[in-house]
Amino acid sequence: MVAAAALMLDYILNVAVGISAGVGALVSAVPSLHPHILALCLSILGLITVVNLRGVRESGVVLAFPTYIFLACMGSVLVLGLLRVATSGGSPIPRAPLPSPSATLVPASAWLLVRAFASGCTAMTGVEAVSNAVQAFRKPTVKNARLTLGALVLLLSLLLIGIATLTRAYGIVATSPDSPSYQSVLSQLAAAVVGRGWLYYVTIGSTLAILALSANTSFAGFPRLCRLLAQDDYLPHAFATVGRRLVYSIGIVFLAVVAGALLIVFGGITDRLIPLFAVGALLAFTMSQWGMVKHYGLMTDRRGKGKRSVNLVGAVTTGAALAVVLAAKFTDGAWITLVLIGGMIWLFLRVKRHYRFIERLTHAGEPLDVENLHAPVAIVPLTAWSKVTAKALRFALTMSDDVRALHISIDEEEERKVCAEWRRHVELPLAGTDRAVPRLDTIRSPYRRLSGPLLTFLLRTQHDHPEQTVAVIIPELVEAKWYQFFLHNQKAAALKMALLLRGGSRVVVVSVPWYTDEPEEPR
Template structure:
């Protein structure tokens, strides 16, 4: 049943040799890895206007210079990350760059920030898409958490099917969104130029605004920088591209930057030209579409594709998180399960972990994740700043051809990113202070994992201290009674050692005498030890006995093995009819030092 359902949802397993077939083209990669960045167009401009309109509708003209500032930052980031792609063709992005050039701690801060940010990406994007759906169909609003969870599950399953399949499916809505907005910008721009728009709240460029401070302008700018989230995803997933992977990834990054710049600029200019102000009940994109097309089918087409892209923005997280988790796990800062490829050759454990974490976040915040957006932005600009600074040091140390130009590009990106990061902390400290708490916790977890793997490696290393001689073996066979299963276990134990001891834990004298009598009748040459348990505990008396045996065995370099007989019912549901004492005993003994625990199964035929 499980296997059938798994094959149905995920597909047939792929051979390891088919890994090359799972590489994606630039066209598919653009849709798969740019959905987060492109979707931010739906709310980037609106975030700027929300801050400005709180001062005065006349201040809305400042959205234009602020948008120019965002575009300058976008250009610097695209050029900087393009250099990172060529310098680090194996992926890893900000984590690898920061670790190699700035040190382990900056690398872990960059990696941890991005891991958390990808979880936020999924939670925020899916919740925003769910809000768009429930706004269109109001009676679904009471089920918005369930809808969000189901959407995460659907996207997770698509990604578990492999990069090629998920990219093929998810490419259509992403490109539909791009086409829809390009049509909106073209038609809206034409109407604005030809004077077909009634400008109710239009403000004149250059109008002086009373009460407008640098602090508020910086706050509006930092809010608009939410449009840049997801820009780094391509640099993390270079190995997913077809060869030449670096060149294809770099070209995809530039194309994403161009599209993002055009769409963000177009929406910002139209919002200003139409004289729009943010409304609680309607998004800015919806207002532009309504003013341009009315409530026609084109309006609903734009709204539909916008809702889709907001949901599918989560896919950037599902594409980049597993690769970043792989890089951290490879360096022993995350569990090794994140380095394992699944049936469809993707890093399935990373995909599943991300899905579960984002679902928990959605449930924890009741689907109302808008307060996470500032954290979302901080989680991006920390690695932005660290990676660009790291690249500056790289060029300065290595001094390759044109290193001054390369360092200047990265230095520009580093300075602007650092400024934006400071602005975010200053203007939105009440919303982002928690990053100062959970990031040290994340780094501490990384070091705990690393310490564990180092300790394991030290103990597994072949040294004289670790290689202790074993001159014999004592086999202990716990028995519940004298049965065919027990007799077979004893016979098997005798093939392993000539020192076999059967142990029975007795709860009453009557049962004890019966077992001693039956055991004497067997006459198999194996000693039976009876342990009395006054408190009806099976494991405690046995553990004390094993401690005694182990102390003597260690003295003579003998190992101690506990061979647990266990019968296996023909049908799985029969297990609930038995007390599972063998399983519980085995589970308890696994934590005992220097005790070998083995199971001898006996399968029933009826």
């Protein structure tokens, strides 16, 4: 449960951090957008959510293009920068002015290096998305996933080495994201190497795209993780339901809502989200590594022992990084991650407990009981005589001889009108037949309440007929167009909700729909 909660939180924070970092790159190039950071973050989040709700194949096509553009632009910047470093004797001249170092710089120390290493470990997040989504690859899935993971690690290593080398050579320093003159490291690097020309803006644009769309790894992995938990009854079963576009829509929407809430709370600033992100990522890595240590510990051959040693080193390394981040960033927000993980574990256990309770409650080990079966008392709520009411009443007559219509009136004139229509359209036509005539009951409700008088009437009916079920037949108008839904008061839906919650175990609710494009019933 700890690993699942940490991984879920890692996915959520990856969305928030990726989008906020992308917007940070944008405002570095266009400082006038700095006051609109949060609005930009939420807009990008909404766009990514819509793309993922369209389906995995469509989102993959959308994400491929900016990825290639980013690699081409960033690769060009790094190659040009390294050439200039080599031809200038290691001291290149920046093509654009760079921010001056802050006066708060401190000398390097062992603790500073350890903190830097721990923060750098959080960059590993996203790599595990390849392993989590092996089944989404084309066949042969395992081979393609391995090739993808290998290419990803190689590209990340080359980018990291190039950026670190040029940052040192050009004397680039970090700036405060709260400052209107904020400049990200990549923005300073691109400006220093190529100036603020077209290549700079294409590079920043591709950086924005790749950082913001890096959240797509979470939109791919988070719904699958939720599905696994839902299948084991630790999350609501709706998370395991595939939507119309063959994606887990509930998981995608939930991820977007929670990530959006985090962006709002922390103002879309990356530095404020990093402490939470680091704890979730490193805890997930540590738990997964220890899990693999235990797995390979069951293998006695040399290959299993070798893999166990590799995972043991990984677990110790990420565990040490986690301890450093907790110690260094606890008061900066790392404690929030621990609270959230604890709350998620509590939620998992409560959901599991509920499903176990329902399973015990509904389990039926005995054969079907067919003794003492009686036709129900059918009650049809009636507002006025109409085709909608007539269809519900006809259905009620097919299931019981004891049919009653109930009209809840607000004044005497309305009551007289309904009674007159009832005599003309129901009592007189059925008087000469062998069918029992339904009875009309009226209740005065001067305060225009519907559910209260109806529930009182049902209690009295159940008391008078202790051996019978009470079936409430609700006439319901169903509009042909979705927007017509808002033109009606939806009393039927409100009545159904009240009856299901407060009607009692002997009350059965039946909805009889009448469609606005429904043809006339044959006589």
